[in-house]
Amino acid sequence: MPDPIPMPTRFGSSGQPVTRRDGVAKVTGAATFAADNHPNGLLHAVYVPATIARGRVVSMDVAAARAHPGVVEVYTPDNSLKLAGDPDAKPFMFAFRMHVLQTDRIAYANQPIALVVAETIEAANEGARLLAPVYEAETPRVTLDDAEGYKPEAAGFGAAETVHGDVEAGHAAAAKSVDLTYETPSQYHNAMETHAVVAEWDGDRLTLDLPNQAIVMSKAAYGYYFGIPPQNVLIRSPYLGGGFGSKAMSHAPVMLAIAAARAIGRPVKLMLRRDQMFGPVGHRGATRQHIRIGIDGDARMTVLDHHSLSATSTFDDFIEPAANASQGLYDAGALRSSHTGVRLDVGTPGPMRAPGEASGSAVLECAMDEMAEAAGMDPLEFRLKNYAETEPGTGKPYSSKALRECYAQGAEHFGWAGRPLEAGTMRDEAGMLVGWGMGTALFHAPMFAAEARATLRPDGTGLVETGAADMGQGAWTALAQIAADALGLPLDKVEFRAGTSDLPDGGVAGGSGHTATAGGALHSAGMDAIARLAEIATADPASPLHGAGNATIVARDGRLVVEGDEERGEDFATIIARAGGEAVVGTGGASRPPEAGAAHAMYAHGAVFAEVKVDPELYQMRVTRLVGAFAAGRIINPKLAESQLYGGMIWGLSFALHEEARHDRRTGRIVNGDLAGYHVPVNADVTGFDVITVHEDDPYVNALGIKGVGEIGITGTVGAIANAIRHATGTRVRRFPIRIEDLLAGG
Amino acid sequence: MRAFDYTRPASIEEAVAAWTPGAAYLGGGTNLVDLMKTGAMGPAKLIDLTCLPGLDAIEVKGDGSTRIGALVRNSDLAHNRDFAARFPMVAEAILAGASAQLRNAATVGGNLVQHTRCPFFQDGISACNRRDPGIGCDAIGGDTGSMAVLGWSQSCIATHPSDFAVPLAALDAVIEIAGPNGSREVPMAEFHRLPGDTPEKETALEPGEIVTAIRLPAEAAAFAAHSRYLKLRERTSFAFALVSAAAALVIEDGRIAAARLALGAVAAKPWRVAGAEALMVGEPPSPELFARAATAAMEGAMPSGDNAHKIELARRTAARALARAAAGTPAEMPALPASVFGDPAHA
Structure with a gap:
């Protein structure tokens, strides 16, 4: 087992609830998002979406579109924009197959079938309308029953099947069991900022204003597709209005706009309309999950057997890894997660905030409650009965696991102790049905790879740089806090640069690993800069630090001092000045050594408790309290972390009660593809939320002890709300979102 | 565009x-x-x-009627204290619709002439007899959860989305109209039309006509003490009604002296049934009576697709709205207007 990583001993900026540094710029409109850019000579592009889900385009009135005043060019499969790289190949991670007009076949509604470029957005839109495509439509397959299943090679970015122990024996040994089928719908990321790009070419150099979650890594993708060296690509992504997994990869409409800019020789802007978000830019695929749990006479789980039938497109393979959410949490004697894919005429699903975990946890946590109910046990007691002290199946120790404390603190804060076992027995003073439910939250604590640079300037201030992405979660503030600590400087003496691809690779803002990864790199770079400065100082006979061993020197408030003898020290600027006035530059990187991951199971944990009220006759539902207690390692910025956790819990509420893309079975089109029809919670739905962060020191997960908080809030929450509705009404609804008519039918 | x-x-x-x-x-x-x-x-x-000048006033006329200029903004009407005191369920209905930003922008005249939110109408792509008479109706056989259960035809199964129109119908509002052939008035009951074979004719407006004002008759204010709007919906705010009901009563000596009931989101117009109102008159308010009235109001309801649940929900919503009205108009507008969770106990 590797030694624990020494914890940094002094936190200055980090640990403080600093307000996000870009907040004022955002609320005053000063922050420039991608589509706010207007280079000289800008053209506007709109892509033309297919209005059928399966078939082919027979004809389009290209002449009419071209003739419209202001239209500059119309691209269709007949004069398609050729890419240097193959849009059907998948040469790197996060590469998805794209429809960039290479075929007249239609594989999903909203697939691009043409691109119209014009001098104004109005002319482009009108040109697009004038194309009036004629289709040869075929019967679309848009429900999970419309096609045969297939055995996938992978589920999401993980394994399609994982088995621990003897599953059949586990079933056979069960004294009681539940055998349940749940459905989750397709859901679409609807970041406030729709996908957008401003693309400008200068010879074979490409500048992209592009909201992007993987800023430096994406250079290689665009370099590949356009046949230019990655270093010729500059991506500027200072602000994102939300990403949620959708903005980590290249998407067809954006590719077409970039290609058009090159072909025409003028900068081109494209921004998706809201309805165009439903198809070409990924989504959370629909699932039908079959889950079986068995328990012995002592209510210990003999088996947890979770299968997901997950939808994907006809032309690519990402399937929602829902069943994998059952790994890592409960101490079942045998454990199986397995997946079947089903190919539908839909856009390819992709990672959407808590991919797999959201859909899978929703079903797992409902099933746990159904099992608890069958056992006649309190849901929390049943979960504690099956608490895993080591990772189920692998037997690995957890790097840290304060889940018991999450249960205890969450339950205490919520007042869970008084909960009656029987459903439908609680009412409020107005006669509303009241129900309490809970769920366990779990999310892995990954690290990716990142690099950073830290510069100590001659004036004693710091500059830290990494190509990190702030999707709105506050990464820039939290990362700057980490960097400031590493440099021993107050936050306002550190300039933080991120968000462009000409900086060191900040890694992917995704997987709840950005703060750990980019933060780790910044920490490392900062420590390197300090070590270099200390070398200069200790070698300088004029310095009070002369002769002090490097190892004993630390940075404090802009000075290097001898640890334990802080009177002996000197400020940065003085050291640098005497050494000739050259800035001191440190570099660093962060990633997790494979042996660390092999030695420990690493997860963030949490417990979510929900109170719902339901009208006993009209069945309108309202979540009136939602308490989440989370243990996610070291919290860098409590204000931002809590905001992330709230956001996840709101998303969980959205999953439980609102989000669903509904397909017209005749055309395959999504009939509620806008924010009036595709519901997410409004402010009035979000009341009575409380977040508790449970202290957790983790000496193994990474140098900073960070686990990440971006996605875990969704997990646990969906099940908690569904379980509370069951507890309020006595009706168990086994599909999401839970609707008024479902309760009417059950009541 | x-x-x-x-x-x-x-x-x-x-x-x-x-x-x-x-x-x-x-x-x-x-x-x-x-x-x-x-x-x-x-x-x-x-x-x-x-x-246009002169269309943004809320005035009480000499005959006791209240005239609302067509350009009055929805929010200005709802927040006019005198108006809200006289017609509380109208204010409640407005505040139950859309969002604060939209209510600030939308005019009351526009509210009445707004179009259905049927997705097959709105998408500009599907076959829709309202947009293109005679072309067909793709809503039939499609996603019908929000569609009509009363008054629909094989030409069109869409509903009218307005909350505001529902209490106006209950209170016998009159619509003032100007047009190429001069001015005229149309009772609210006749303003919105059922689709029949001509769903493209959504209202009584003739080509070129404009709604200039909405008038509430003097007797409508008699219901002020007992009137509520109730809107069932999939989230607490900013959602169209699954079903809704405006209920207004005059209660004298423990008996109902006058009753009004209109249902929203069940048809192409606010739905009022005279018999449902008449059967309450002279009776003491009771849950049984309100259930009977609600059943009468929904008489003849038929699913237009996979939406039979709306019929039962509309009955229950109507009965509840009547019960709330009988209990009395709240002294203050509930924090969640027209909500199931809008009772003072949930404030």
């Missing part, structure tokens, strides 16, 4: 004179502009009414 002409007349006469076939009047624009973006509507000319 198709190119269009734009004109901003200075008087009603100028506005009407500017109208030509294919033109559209523009109020707050919260519905029309959306439809122009989707391509569902493509007027050749927009006649912007928002600068």
Whole structure:
């Protein structure tokens, strides 16, 4: 087992609830998002979406579109924009197959079938309308029953099947069991900022204003597709209005706009309309999950057997890894997660905030409650009965696991102790049905790879740089806090640069690993800069630090001092000045050594408790309290972390009660593809939320002890709300979102 | 977006004179502009009414009636204390609709002439007899959760989305209209039309006519002490009604002296049944009575697809709205207007 990583001993900026540094710029409109850019000579592009889900385009009135005043060019499969790289190949991670007009076949509604470029957005839109495509439509397959299943090679970015122990024996040994089928719908990321790009070419150099979650890594993708060296690509992504997994990869409409800019020789802007978000830019695929749990006479789980039938497109393979959410949490004697894919005429699903975990946890946590109910046990007691002290199946120790404390603190804060076992027995003073439910939250604590640079300037201030992405979660503030600590400087003496691809690779803002990864790199770079400065100082006979061993020197408030003898020290600027006035530059990187991951199971944990009220006759539902207690390692910025956790819990509420893309079975089109029809919670739905962060020191997960908080809030929450509705009404609804008519039918 | 002409007349006469076939009047624009973006509507000319003088007042006339100018903003009407005191369920209905931003922009006249939110109408792509008479109705056999259960036809199963229109119908509002052939008035009950074979005729307005005012008769204020609007919906705010009901009673000596009941989101117009109201008159308020009235109000309801649940939910919503009305209008507007969770106990 590797030694624990020494914890940094002094936190200055980090640990403080600093307000996000870009907040004022955002609320005053000063922050420039991608589509706010207007280079000289800008053209506007709109892509033309297919209005059928399966078939082919027979004809389009290209002449009419071209003739419209202001239209500059119309691209269709007949004069398609050729890419240097193959849009059907998948040469790197996060590469998805794209429809960039290479075929007249239609594989999903909203697939691009043409691109119209014009001098104004109005002319482009009108040109697009004038194309009036004629289709040869075929019967679309848009429900999970419309096609045969297939055995996938992978589920999401993980394994399609994982088995621990003897599953059949586990079933056979069960004294009681539940055998349940749940459905989750397709859901679409609807970041406030729709996908957008401003693309400008200068010879074979490409500048992209592009909201992007993987800023430096994406250079290689665009370099590949356009046949230019990655270093010729500059991506500027200072602000994102939300990403949620959708903005980590290249998407067809954006590719077409970039290609058009090159072909025409003028900068081109494209921004998706809201309805165009439903198809070409990924989504959370629909699932039908079959889950079986068995328990012995002592209510210990003999088996947890979770299968997901997950939808994907006809032309690519990402399937929602829902069943994998059952790994890592409960101490079942045998454990199986397995997946079947089903190919539908839909856009390819992709990672959407808590991919797999959201859909899978929703079903797992409902099933746990159904099992608890069958056992006649309190849901929390049943979960504690099956608490895993080591990772189920692998037997690995957890790097840290304060889940018991999450249960205890969450339950205490919520007042869970008084909960009656029987459903439908609680009412409020107005006669509303009241129900309490809970769920366990779990999310892995990954690290990716990142690099950073830290510069100590001659004036004693710091500059830290990494190509990190702030999707709105506050990464820039939290990362700057980490960097400031590493440099021993107050936050306002550190300039933080991120968000462009000409900086060191900040890694992917995704997987709840950005703060750990980019933060780790910044920490490392900062420590390197300090070590270099200390070398200069200790070698300088004029310095009070002369002769002090490097190892004993630390940075404090802009000075290097001898640890334990802080009177002996000197400020940065003085050291640098005497050494000739050259800035001191440190570099660093962060990633997790494979042996660390092999030695420990690493997860963030949490417990979510929900109170719902339901009208006993009209069945309108309202979540009136939602308490989440989370243990996610070291919290860098409590204000931002809590905001992330709230956001996840709101998303969980959205999953439980609102989000669903509904397909017209005749055309395959999504009939509620806008924010009036595709519901997410409004402010009035979000009341009575409380977040508790449970202290957790983790000496193994990474140098900073960070686990990440971006996605875990969704997990646990969906099940908690569904379980509370069951507890309020006595009706168990086994599909999401839970609707008024479902309760009417059950009541 | 198709190119269009734009004109901003200075008087009603100028506005009407500017109208030509294919033109559209523009109020707050919260519905029309959306439809122009989707391509569902493509007027050749927009006649912007928002600068017409004299249409933004709320006045009590000599005969005791209340006249609301068509350009009064939804939020201004709902937050007018005198108006809300006299017609609390109208204010409650307005505040149950859309969002604060939209209510600030939308005019009351525009609220009445807004179009259905049937997705097959709005998308500009599907077959829709409202958009293209005779072409067919793709809503039938499609996603029908929000569709009509009363008064629909094989031509159209869409519903009218307005909350505001529902209490107006219950209170016998009168719509004042100006047009190429002069001014006239239409009772609210006749303003919105059922689809029949001509769903494209959504209202009683003839080509070129404009709603200039909405008038509530003097006797409508008699219901102020017992009137509620109740809206069942999938989230607490900013959602169209699954079903809704406006209920108003006059209670004298423990008996119902007058009753009004209109249902929303069940048909192409606010749904009122005289017999359902009449059976309550002279009776003491009771849950049984309200259930009978609600059942009578929904008589003849038929699913237009996979939406039979709306029939039962509408009955229950109507009965509940009546019960709430009987319990008395709250002294203050509930924090969640028209909500199931809008009772003071949930404030």
